[in-house]
Amino acid sequence: MERSIKVIGTGIYIPKTVVTAEELDKKLSLPSGWTLKKSGVRVRHFITNETASKMGAKAAVQAVENAGIRLEDIDCIISGSGTMEQPIPCNAALIQKELSLEESGIPCFDINTTCLSFVKGFDLASYLIDSGRYKTILIVSSEISSIGLNWKQKESAVLFGDGAAAVVVQKPRKEESSHILTARMETYSVGASHSEIPGGGTKIHPREHAHLSEEHFLFQMNGQAIFRLSSRLLPAFMEKLFAGTNITMNALKAVIPHQASGMALRILQKKLNIPDAVFINNIENYGNTIAASIPIALHEAIEQGRIKRGDLVMLIGTSAGLSIGGVIFEY
Amino acid sequence: MERSIKVIGTGIYIPKTVVTAEELDKKLSLPSGWTLKKSGVRVRHFITNETASKMGAKAAVQAVENAGIRLEDIDCIISGSGTMEQPIPCNAALIQKELSLEESGIPCFDINTTCLSFVKGFDLASYLIDSGRYKTILIVSSEISSIGLNWKQKESAVLFGDGAAAVVVQKPRKEESSHILTARMETYSVGASHSEIPGGGTKIHPREHAHLSEEHFLFQMNGQAIFRLSSRLLPAFMEKLFAGTNITMNALKAVIPHQASGMALRILQKKLNIPDAVFINNIENYGNTIAASIPIALHEAIEQGRIKRGDLVMLIGTSAGLSIGGVIFEY
Incomplete structure (x- = not known):
């Protein structure tokens, strides 16, 4: 819908x-x-x-x-x-x-x-x-x-x-057509510990910092495991994401991925066969800024004129959970 | 809507x-x-x-x-x-x-x-x-x-x-009419520090537990300040909550408040003039269980037959933020 x-x-x-x-x-x-x-x-x-x-x-x-x-x-x-x-x-x-x-x-x-x-x-x-x-x-x-x-x-x-x-x-004005065409999210908690910070919440209170190794309160990531799981999930996910629309990847004027890592971006672009002209990649300037990475890239793409009114834009990424999610919208 | x-x-x-x-x-x-x-x-x-x-x-x-x-x-x-x-x-x-x-x-x-x-x-x-x-x-x-x-x-x-x-x-079946009649939320961050845990997030990392007093990582509450602010906000809030409906408080078969404290519940019931028969108060059995308090009370009220299909039910409360929020729905 x-x-x-x-x-x-x-x-x-x-x-x-x-x-x-x-x-x-x-x-x-x-x-x-x-x-x-x-x-x-x-x-x-x-x-x-x-x-x-x-x-x-x-x-x-x-x-x-x-x-x-x-x-x-x-x-x-x-x-x-x-x-x-x-x-x-x-x-x-x-x-x-x-x-x-x-x-x-x-x-x-x-x-x-x-x-x-x-x-x-x-x-x-x-x-x-x-x-x-x-x-x-x-x-x-x-x-x-x-x-x-x-x-x-x-x-x-x-x-x-x-x-x-x-x-x-x-809400767009009556003569405008900005809207979300499709959105999808899937979570596979089999990967819940692939990237996590175990301590600091109700499971391990900050007071335990004195007794446990500092690692418990820092970000831990198994990049290989995330890569394997998300590679397995991505093809079916993309198919379902597009299923409710009458467009294909070719219709997109911009693809804004979560800026997870240089390698993750290269693999995503290759797997989805996305041309350089529409693939928004700014990781070399900011690194992975967690949830801010997609809207920072969106802001820059708009400012640089890479996204114009009426363009179809995809936001796509994976997150701790492990979740995979995407939105396609008309700007 | x-x-x-x-x-x-x-x-x-x-x-x-x-x-x-x-x-x-x-x-x-x-x-x-x-x-x-x-x-x-x-x-x-x-x-x-x-x-x-x-x-x-x-x-x-x-x-x-x-x-x-x-x-x-x-x-x-x-x-x-x-x-x-x-x-x-x-x-x-x-x-x-x-x-x-x-x-x-x-x-x-x-x-x-x-x-x-x-x-x-x-x-x-x-x-x-x-x-x-x-x-x-x-x-x-x-x-x-x-x-x-x-x-x-x-x-x-x-x-x-x-x-x-x-x-x-x-979603209810076609012949059923369960729905939300109205919902409203207001946040007044003038009360953001009236109840808080300052430390443990990105502002004060758990590693600071060694240098700061333990209070930084524990719940702090100024009950008087919360009481004053929420008492000031409640009347106008309730008026706006009901504004989009054609019902009054009398139509409600159950009012399920956040079980904040015995005193907070007494004052709320009195201020809104809610009869005992519809006011769900279980704080003596569980205390304040944060966000779980309202759905625990909802579960018990349903189990005890105090809420039946077709009944109008209000969920209402305040939270850290300070926020005030409510929903009226047909069960």
Whole structure:
């Protein structure tokens, strides 16, 4: 079932501190060139004193400006992030506060399915927009990965960066046709431990940090296992994603994958046979910014004129869970 | 806009370990009777070795049995919990795994707005059901509060309990009229720090536990401030909640409030002038089980015959954020 939804503005916030592949080679005592070759990331950005809500608010202000609306026009704030700023309350409420909307009453909630949180938030927002429940929804993905990286697990640690993106959506006007054509998500928890942070929630309280190895509270990833599982799932998933539409891959003007790793992007592009001209790949500039990676790439593709009104765009990726998800929409 | 949704089954899981008000009086060196008087909670249950996903899975199995369906009929799993079992991946994926559905592909995601997470999950699920996106959604709220309580802050620590609830929803058959009449949520982040756990997320990593006081990683609550803010907001909120309907409070056969505290329940009942016969209050048996409190009470009210098909039911509460939210639905 198609749902009307129009992206009316996007914005990003990238922390100032630049960390180059060469710096990581030195920091981790690796041969020169190792980090870039393994990750495909030339530069990632790490926070200094930013919080996720501060980054998210800055991205939101830019998105609202680009949309030509005022902050007060927003009537729903969704955080679509894979990381929590605090265990309580939810990210969206903290972002509302940073936007000085603390007396606005704008409803705030979080949607979390790790790296696919933005995609799921956009998908769910379409029902709320199409039905008229809300008129102007702000979706924010703001991620601080740098605090939880395991530098002993070099292959994963060198992939990640911090960053935030925000997207404002509304119902299109009558003469406009922006909508979601199809959306699909599948979760295979057989891969739940392929990428995880075991400790810090209710299973292993932070107080256990004194007794357990630090690894329990850091990101762990089995890249090979993720690769095998997602390779097995991808063909059938893509078939089902397109099944409800009357288009094929050729109709897409842009494919925006989750920027998981340089290798993951190369394999995805090859497997799906996506031409360079439509494949949006910015991992060398930001690294894997968890759920923010897709909306950051969306923002850049729009800014660079690679996506125009009427174009069909695919968002696609995998996330911890393990989940695989995608949306095809008309911009 | 009304949305068709039918609760076809509910289930709960309550941990075996019983903690009485008298035991807490002794543990906290308080005069006999203090805990019960302050909290209204005679008995709360704390986990021994349960995880949130194990509790959620047990509640889900009961809900599926009560619904007369099989686990394999579920085509979407939503976790509506205020606590995370692990920072990564999301709760819903971990619950899928505990249900031995790890190769099912059933999509899993979390919705979090602390104590209102179930209410928001139910509200959002109605769009997915009404539109036909999913046929059978499992919504699970599973909460372990006991691990994060601050026993130096006695007034809040004595309120909480652990527990889980699950609800299965489908589209009603043609001859049935189960639906959501109205739903509303408002967030006022001016109260974001009135109840919070500051540490454990990306703002304060668990490694800081060694350097900061333990309070940073425990639940903090300013009950007076929450009370003042929610009392100010409630009247206008209720008016707007009912505005889109042609019913008044008198039409409700059950009002299921978030079981925040004995005092909060007394004040809510008095302010809204709700007769005992329709007011569902089970806090003395479970305490405040965060987002699980409303679906646990819903499950009991159905089991006890206090809610019958065709009855109008209100779910209502406040949560950290600070948010206020409510749904009115026909069971």
